[in-house]
Structure formats: structure tokens, C-alpha cells
Amino acid sequence: MREPWPRRRVMGAGLAALAAAAVTGYAAYQRWWSSGAGTAQLPPGQTLEVAQLEELNAIPEFTLAGATGDFTRHDLLGRWSFIFFGYTNCPNACPATLGILNHVQEALQAQGLPQPRIVFVSLDPERDTPPVLQRYAAAFGTDTLGLTGSATALRGLLAFFGVTYERRPGVDAAGYTLDHTTNFFLVRPDGRWLATFAPADDGDAVLADTVTLVRLAPD
Numbered sequence: 001m002r003e004p005w006p007r008r009r010v011m012g013a014g015l016a017a018l019a020a021a022a023v024t025g026y027a028a029y030q031r032w033w034s035s036g037a038g039t040a041q042l043p044p045g046q047t048l049e050v051a052q053l054e055e056l057n058a059i060p061e062f063t064l065a066g067a068t069g070d071f072t073r074h075d076l077l078g079r080w081s082f083i084f085f086g087y088t089n090c091p092n093a094c095p096a097t098l099g100i101l102n103h104v105q106e107a108l109q110a111q112g113l114p115q116p117r118i119v120f121v122s123l124d125p126e127r128d129t130p131p132v133l134q135r136y137a138a139a140f141g142t143d144t145l146g147l148t149g150s151a152t153a154l155r156g157l158l159a160f161f162g163v164t165y166e167r168r169p170g171v172d173a174a175g176y177t178l179d180h181t182t183n184f185f186l187v188r189p190d191g192r193w194l195a196t197f198a199p200a201d202d203g204d205a206v207l208a209d210t211v212t213l214v215r216l217a218p219d
Helices: 023-035 093-110 132-140 151-161 203-215
Strands: 051-053 063-066 069-072 083-087 117-122 143-148 165-169 176-180 184-187 192-198
Touching: 051 203, 063 132, 063 143, 063 151, 083 093, 083 151, 083 176, 093 117, 093 143, 093 203, 117 132, 132 143, 151 192, 192 203
Parallel strands: 083 117, 117 143
Antiparallel strands: 051 192, 063 069, 083 184, 165 176, 184 192
């Protein structure tokens, strides 16, 4: 049984690597993809550097608030999505991670591959209103969404992804900071959780793993 990625609260590192898919491996991946259940497995010869495959569980129902209204599980369907939890006053991990994900989007576009939308979910609804999140998300590309919700609204998603956070008194004008999980998550267009990415400061490694995951999807 695989060991899960630790739910880290610090930035990590990875090495970029991308293996070519063999024809037989591709066929195996198609069978796995179509199953929609069980722990995901890559075909023989495929490896991941900073991501770990998950059990293809369907994301639970949720309703959060965005700049244009409610955002629900249904709105995830039909597109790849990166889901990342943080807050706009985060000094380091959040802007660094969102910057990496925007870099991945741009590189995938250049390669003609599907670009996961970035879904940034705030853990700080007290300060992160939908207008604040809209302005913040816009700094990381036009395909980045900022969502917020009450602790009750967030509870199911946090439990599903294993995300935790803790509020700590601050020493600056912001008043407080949050220690929080900095893993991020890749969700398939059918709303199933495909992979967890370890906190990474190597955009090339994140890109390589994302290419491996989206390129092998059946047409």
C-alpha cells in the first residue's frame, strides 16, 4: 500500500523528469482511466516527480462564493482543475504556488494540451471577500478563480482533501496569519480527485507531472 504525501506546510522541491509513453502503456492507462474507481496507476515506465496518484474519489458536493456568484461541484465538471487552499495575506507559499500553476497553464497552452483551471479556495473568509479574491486571483492569470465560504461551507472539502489550517496572532497590520496545508490537487474533468502535488518550488517538475497526467487521457 502506497505511503501518502505528507500534508506539508512548507515549500518543497522536486526534479523535473518526463518519460515517454509506450503504446502498451497508453492502452493500460485507457483501461485505468475508464474504470473511474480504485487507486489510480500509471502504465509501466511512467513516473511522477512531485505528484502522487489518488483513489479517484468523486469530490463531495459543496457551494462556495466567487466573484460571479455561487460555485459548486457541478462547475468543476468538463475541465481539469488545480485546487489549492490558502489566503490572500499569505506571505510566501500562496503566491509562489499560484505563480507556478500559472506557469504550468502557459506552458500547457504552448504545447496544445488541456490547461487546468486554478481554483484558489480561501481559508480566511473574514478578510477574503469575493471582490478581494477576484483582484488577487487576476494577478495569476485570467483562468484563476478565487472562492470563499464559511467554515461550515468549507468543512467537507477540507476533510476530503486532508487540508488543515491554524490561525496564529500576527505582528503586522494584517492582524493574524494562517499556517495551512500547501499541497495542491489535480481534479479530472469528471470531478474525481486524480493526484496530489507535494509543495514544490520547481515549476518544471510540476509541469512535467501535469503533462504526464493530462496527455495520457483518452480522446
